[in-house]
Amino acid sequence: MKYCEKCKVQVRGDMKRCPLCQRMLVGEAEGGPLYPEVRTMYRQYRHFFKILIFSTIVAAVAACAVNLLLPQSGHWALFVVIGIAGLWISMYFAVHQRNSLPKNITYQAIFISVFSVIWDLVTHWHGWSINFAIPCTFAVAIISMTVLGRLMKIPAGEYLICLIIDIIFGFIPIVFYAIGIVDVKIPSIICISCSIISLAGIIVFQGDEIRRELTRRFHL
Numbered sequence: 001m002k003y004c005e006k007c008k009v010q011v012r013g014d015m016k017r018c019p020l021c022q023r024m025l026v027g028e029a030e031g032g033p034l035y036p037e038v039r040t041m042y043r044q045y046r047h048f049f050k051i052l053i054f055s056t057i058v059a060a061v062a063a064c065a066v067n068l069l070l071p072q073s074g075h076w077a078l079f080v081v082i083g084i085a086g087l088w089i090s091m092y093f094a095v096h097q098r099n100s101l102p103k104n105i106t107y108q109a110i111f112i113s114v115f116s117v118i119w120d121l122v123t124h125w126h127g128w129s130i131n132f133a134i135p136c137t138f139a140v141a142i143i144s145m146t147v148l149g150r151l152m153k154i155p156a157g158e159y160l161i162c163l164i165i166d167i168i169f170g171f172i173p174i175v176f177y178a179i180g181i182v183d184v185k186i187p188s189i190i191c192i193s194c195s196i197i198s199l200a201g202i203i204v205f206q207g208d209e210i211r212r213e214l215t216r217r218f219h220l
Helices: 046-069 077-096 101-122 128-151 156-170 172-179 186-218
Strands: 002-004 009-011
Touching (some): 077 101, 128 172, 128 186
Antiparallel strands (some): 002 009
């Protein structure tokens, strides 16, 4: 390993000059990479991702081929392709936010809600997205984040903001309920109740932590 006589440090790799003082190094270069290899999520589970990618491609191609052979059955292959795309988008959020459970829950809830509305529109709008998907998704997100935040002892700063975002989205069914486009009211009422109770609990029991977190994030 090369050595800098002035800085008294050893330098890996085949560098000729010290990165600190630019003085010529002495000694023999050591083999191997200068920086350690960083194992990404894809590298760690490369074989699994390859199988999953190939399987989804096979499923999409097979669905399209069968649909072309049976055109009288409708354009159902389009829904298969959209579903596979939704799976990969959801997995993208899961992988990129794997170190932050609150963000993962929030991103997944927003994506599922948006995706369900798009799917409902594509299938000639039956209203199940606003009757069931959106209220149930955010009710589950609010409850799970509240419970997991306590059980896993997640620092308040890591989940309070995400919980507030979920609560804000949880109030969306109030709009649907007020304008009368909700046919099944029970899921919306449950979601609205969870949002109000969670917001009240945060204000009463964690108001100081919210103020500190908002001050830290927005420099108030």
